[in-house]
Each structure stands twice: as C-alpha cells, then as structure tokens.
Amino acid sequence: MAAEKTERVMPREGSTEIHADTKGSKAVRIILITLSVLFLFIMLVMPLITVIYESFRKGFGEYLKAVTDDETVGALLLTLEATVIAVIINTVFGLFAAWAISKFRFRGKKFLVTLIDLPVTVSPIIAGLIFVLTFGRQSFLYSYLEEIDFMIVYAVPGIILATVFVTFPFISREILPVLEAQGTDEEEAAALMGARSFTIFRKITLPHIKWALIYGIVLCAARAMGEFGAVSVLSGHLRGQTVTLPLQVEILFGDNKYMPAFAVSSILMIMAVVILIVRSIVEFIGRRKGEE
Amino acid sequence: MKRKKRIIPGFGISMGVTLTLLSLMVLIPLASLVVFTSKMSFSEIWNVITRPRVLASFRVSLITALIASLINAVMGVILAWVLVRYKFPGKRILDGMIELPFALPTAVAGIALTSLYSDSGWIGSIFAKFGIKIAYTRVGITIALIFIGIPFVVRAVQPVLEKIDPLYEEAAGILGASRARTFRKVILPELYPAIFTGFGLAFGRCLGEYGSVVFIAGNQPYETEITPLIIMSELQEYDYSSATAIALVMLLAAFIILFLVNLIQIRNTKILKGGN
Known part of the structure; x- marks a missing residue:
C-alpha cells in the first residue's frame, strides 16, 4: 500500500534496477558482504554452535539423561x-x-x-x-x-x-x-x-x-x-x-x-x-x- | 463523545475487554510502583541512588549500552545495505537470522556467549594469548549487549532503504559525485531518522537487559555490576524501597529515550509514506 503511494509521488520510467554507474564498485560490495557474514557468524551462529557442541560433549547418552x-x-x-x-x-x-x-x-x-x-x-x-x-x-x-x-x-x-x-x-x-x-x-x-x-x-x-x-x-x-x-x-x-x-x-x-x-x-x-x-x-x- | 452514531458494531465490548485487561495486567501493577514511591521521601530516594555502588552501576550500564548501540548502529546500516541492495546466495538465511536475538532466550544467549568468550572458550582463548580477558569484564557485557541489539537498527533502516528512489543516486552520479560522496550526502541523510530510531530502541533495550548479561558480566561491584542486577540483589534482600528507587531512575531513562525515539519516528513515517 505504501509502495503504491511512493510510486505515485515519484513517477519513474523504466526498471527499478539501479543504474550501472550507481551500483558501486565490486570491491566494496565484496567487502561489505564479507563483513556482514562474518559479523553475523561470530555474533549469532557461533553461540548456537557452542550450545550444540557443549550439549553433546559427553555423548548422546548423557545428553538424553540431562x-x-x-x-x-x-x-x-x-x-x-x-x-x-x-x-x-x-x-x-x-x-x-x-x-x-x-x-x-x-x-x-x-x-x-x-x-x-x-x-x-x-x-x-x-x-x-x-x-x-x-x-x-x-x-x-x-x-x-x-x-x-x-x-x-x-x-x-x-x-x-x-x-x-x-x-x-x-x-x-x-x-x-x-x-x-x-x-x-x-x-x-x-x-x-x-x-x-x-x-x-x-x-x-x-x-x-x-x-x-x-x-x-x-x-x-x-x-x-x-x-x-x-x-x-x-x-x-x-x-x-x-x-x-x-x-x-x-x-x-x-x-x-x-x-x-x-x-x-x-x-x-x-x-x-x-x-x-x-x-x-x-x-x-x-x-x-x-x-x- | 457520541456525536456520530457508530456504524461498525462492537465498540463497547472491544473497548471494555481492552481496558479491563490493560488495567489488570499493566496499569494496576504499575500503579503500585507509584503508590510505593509516594510512601518514600525524596531524600530517601536520593540517598539510595547516590550510593557509590549504585552510581558505579549506572556508569557501567550507560557506557556498555552506549558502545554496544553505537557498534550496532554502524553494523546495522551495513547489514541493511547488504540485505537491500545486493543479491547473493544465502541472503534469505542471513535476513532470517537477524531476528535470532529476539527468538533465542536471553539465558541461553548468556551462557553460550560466556562459554565462547571465557579464557578457555573458542574466541576467548585467542584473546587470552594476548593477555586480553573478555568474559567477566565490561568488554564481555558489551558483547552480550551487541548480541541483544543487532535486530533494532537493521529492521529500522531496511524499510527506509527499500523506499529510497535510486533516481537521486543516479542524479548524484551523473553530476559527478563519487559513490562514497553520494552515500554520505544523498543516502545517509535519508537514513538518519531510522538509524536514530533503531539506535534508541537498542539503547533502551540494552539499559534494561538482564538475562544475557548476568552470566558474562562477572558481577563485580563497581566494575561489572549493571543496574538491573543491583535491583535484583536488593529484591533478594527484601529491600523493596531501594529496589524501587533505583527502578525509578531506570524508568525515567527509558521514558526519555522512548520520547526522543517517538519524536524521530514521526518524521520517519513521513519518509516511509513518501512525503518530504
């Protein structure tokens, strides 16, 4: 609904694709994606892996018992x-x-x-x-x-x-x-x-x-x-x-x-x-x- | 009040249920805080909140929450940018993961982070080689707060970034501005209200956070003791007046943050709706 409104306020011809020369360099793109993935991996994924690793550290039997x-x-x-x-x-x-x-x-x-x-x-x-x-x-x-x-x-x-x-x-x-x-x-x-x-x-x-x-x-x-x-x-x-x-x-x-x-x-x-x-x-x- | 007859039925019952539940669950409990406070004198409250140990906890809470929210503001913009502007494999998973800090119970996050960053943990042991301790220090608290605050800025900036018309960037590019300059002068100003909203919400949440922090903090008085923990220990000693006095300061801080965020958000909605 809000999208339609924007469309009306700012009419635009052609595609919504960003123009080639405004896309920015490939290097920046790779750096930013890597940075994001690394950040989320360290902050979010590693804690999850820790939980699983520590849970099964002493084997499945001990896990079930717990x-x-x-x-x-x-x-x-x-x-x-x-x-x-x-x-x-x-x-x-x-x-x-x-x-x-x-x-x-x-x-x-x-x-x-x-x-x-x-x-x-x-x-x-x-x-x-x-x-x-x-x-x-x-x-x-x-x-x-x-x-x-x-x-x-x-x-x-x-x-x-x-x-x-x-x-x-x-x-x-x-x-x-x-x-x-x-x-x-x-x-x-x-x-x-x-x-x-x-x-x-x-x-x-x-x-x-x-x-x-x-x-x-x-x-x-x-x-x-x-x-x-x-x-x-x-x-x-x-x-x-x-x-x-x-x-x-x-x-x-x-x-x-x-x-x-x-x-x-x-x-x-x-x-x-x-x-x-x-x-x-x-x-x-x-x-x-x-x-x- | 009833100037015009309401066409849609159900005003009475829906309003009744709403107000009843709201009063029972929220207003009456909150009122008891007011009642309890009114029994205390101002000097009594002042004496509690100016105790050195309490003041130290305010400082610890403020500094760690501020640093964590600033880091999240920067990372949040980068994450939102990557998620909105780039296409790459695994993007959907990355996007879905952002909400993890909301879904994962804070106690689980707390013990997982503690074990990761302790001297024998996967990350902590790397730093321990250089003599840097993370768990049981303020750095540890900050890391737990970064974890908690990740979704706020990303989710505030994302919808605004999606609405920004590439036309302006094209124009800036055609007029000869570099990409960095375009970002700074064209895109960033549009994002400021959203960044501030996300920052404010994250900051507010971090100030009150308890579960993920208690495990990693070490809870050393004056050093790594956060304000919610002080309230908790006062409650365990049945010292309700001290707990209430400190809680009032926290509530005041939360309301000020909320007020500022609301002011900014009004502007933000205007941008989202496509106005100027």
Whole structure:
C-alpha cells in the first residue's frame, strides 16, 4: 500500500534496477558482504554452535539423561503452561484492542496505544518488581491473599503474570498496522447490509489479519518461553516447583553443571530456531498474498 | 463523545475487554510502583541512588549500552545495505537470522556467549594469548549487549532503504559525485531518522537487559555490576524501597529515550509514506 503511494509521488520510467554507474564498485560490495557474514557468524551462529557442541560433549547418552531429568521435564511443563496462558490472554487482548483502536475514533487513542506498548519498554527486572510490589509482603493485598491461601509472588501465578506482562503488546502490535491500513469501509458496508458483528469479524476482518495474527502468536510464544528476568524476580527458584526452562539453565550453570545447562538450553534453542523458520514461512506467504 | 452514531458494531465490548485487561495486567501493577514511591521521601530516594555502588552501576550500564548501540548502529546500516541492495546466495538465511536475538532466550544467549568468550572458550582463548580477558569484564557485557541489539537498527533502516528512489543516486552520479560522496550526502541523510530510531530502541533495550548479561558480566561491584542486577540483589534482600528507587531512575531513562525515539519516528513515517 505504501509502495503504491511512493510510486505515485515519484513517477519513474523504466526498471527499478539501479543504474550501472550507481551500483558501486565490486570491491566494496565484496567487502561489505564479507563483513556482514562474518559479523553475523561470530555474533549469532557461533553461540548456537557452542550450545550444540557443549550439549553433546559427553555423548548422546548423557545428553538424553540431562534433558529427561525430572526437574527439567517439570520446568518444561511449567514453561509450556505459562506460554499457552500468555498466548491465549494476549490473543484475546490483541484482537479486541486492535479492533477498538483501528475501527473507531475516540479521544485518547494515542495515549492508549502508548500504554499498551509500555510493558516492552520497561526492563524485565522492573516488570518483576512491580508484581512483587503489588502482591508481595508489603502490599495491602498480601493479607487477603494469605487468607485464601493464594500465593502469587514466589509461586506459579506470579510466573504466569510476569510472562503475560512481558508479552502483552506482542499480538495487538502485529494486527494493528494491518487493520489500520485496511480502513473501515468494508466493515461499514457489511454492517449497513445487516451483518452481525461476529460475521463481520469472521468474514471480513479475520482474512485480512490472518498472517499478522499467526506471526504475532509466534512472536508471543517465543518471548514467553524465553522470558528470564521478570520470571526470575517472581520465581523464588524453588526447584521442581517454580522453575521454568530458562531458570533451570541458570540453576544448572550456577552449579557448574555446564553440560546439563547447555543440554537444557538446546531445547530452548530448537524452539527458537523453529520459531524463526515459522516466522520466515508466515512472512513469505503473507507477502505473496499481499502481492496478489 | 457520541456525536456520530457508530456504524461498525462492537465498540463497547472491544473497548471494555481492552481496558479491563490493560488495567489488570499493566496499569494496576504499575500503579503500585507509584503508590510505593509516594510512601518514600525524596531524600530517601536520593540517598539510595547516590550510593557509590549504585552510581558505579549506572556508569557501567550507560557506557556498555552506549558502545554496544553505537557498534550496532554502524553494523546495522551495513547489514541493511547488504540485505537491500545486493543479491547473493544465502541472503534469505542471513535476513532470517537477524531476528535470532529476539527468538533465542536471553539465558541461553548468556551462557553460550560466556562459554565462547571465557579464557578457555573458542574466541576467548585467542584473546587470552594476548593477555586480553573478555568474559567477566565490561568488554564481555558489551558483547552480550551487541548480541541483544543487532535486530533494532537493521529492521529500522531496511524499510527506509527499500523506499529510497535510486533516481537521486543516479542524479548524484551523473553530476559527478563519487559513490562514497553520494552515500554520505544523498543516502545517509535519508537514513538518519531510522538509524536514530533503531539506535534508541537498542539503547533502551540494552539499559534494561538482564538475562544475557548476568552470566558474562562477572558481577563485580563497581566494575561489572549493571543496574538491573543491583535491583535484583536488593529484591533478594527484601529491600523493596531501594529496589524501587533505583527502578525509578531506570524508568525515567527509558521514558526519555522512548520520547526522543517517538519524536524521530514521526518524521520517519513521513519518509516511509513518501512525503518530504
């Protein structure tokens, strides 16, 4: 959409290929490509190779033993639980928020958008801190929580809250630009012709935002699984109870159990790589649909 | 408020769900920070944040985040340029890889970098021969922050670079400007807002980063102790007021950065949309 606009503002004849004499020398090109590849290799690929190398250093048997360890499996289940809840809550929020912001005019819209983005701009440690202040010992809520025996800080609910918080805007953020670019004409037409709200959403809005939604969910899941700082503040590190996979990595590494720490890391790394591949596929399909 | 009747249904419910979830998840927890702060006096806060150890952590955090973001600003422009302007095998993989720091859990990145750059690690051992230590020094912190900040500048510059019309470069070339001069005088000025946006976002993220840094930092007070780590240790000692006071300084810094980035971004969107 934006591309069309540029086209109109700056009409151009012929191809979009850059003219031969502005292409720059071949040497510069080779140097820059080499520099980029080297930089990314050292900064991104080598850490990944390290994780794999260290995981299998003592053989496959030891690796299997490390990843099927009871504490690790427990941590994996807790991580998945927090991730699923975060994805569900943030998807519901993302859909409603993006709908409200893109389809209606109201005062304070900009402010609302800023508030929604707030969780990703604060440090994860501060994200953890605010939940400790809200539900921790010095909070006035603490005595009520104690009465009904519902612990949040240093317990599973705290971990889930922290995870939802740090991934809060992830889905609305992906959908919103798509909905805003699409405008409101189609929905207005459908509403005038008598379509009910859910029908409008399902038949008109959803097809537009499908890929953005999937991408948002993927991003949200990735961040939720890997969240470390905020969860670390709220966890209390009770082994086998409030330890997620990233925290398990920290515990093992701190105990000088390097091989198991990397083995657990490898699970998270595989998830991250899968997420990147899904992201590339979703983006590729989305772009092709956009071009059609 | 309701001057015109809304045609599209669902305003009430979508606004209701949005505000309810936003309040529960974000506003109430943040409000507790305000409430807690209001119980403290200004001198109390001031005493905490001017402790030598806290001031040293501000310095460490600022310097390492600044250096890392500057390196990422330069590398980000180069990467964006390579990805937009050149065609070469493996480009798509390179492009997809940029997001890795977002997808890879910070703790994993942290231990991997620590093991790479420690004296016995693949990269660390090379430097150790020359007597240079990387892990457990500020250099190590900077490397972890470079890792975290890679996507920001690249992803901010890429779309702008794609939109820049080669026509101007052709004109500059025809008028006799060298490639380097064209880049400096024609392309770079167009990229400045995007570079600054990416730099600002990376800088903000680096200031608050915890997971990837704690492992490689060594966490020596006054030397390699970053501000988020101080907050963490105050919390472990149940010293909530000190933690809150230091967190306020961090929040203030984050908001200032965000404000500046937003100012620049308004200009940036104008360029992206093809205006002047």
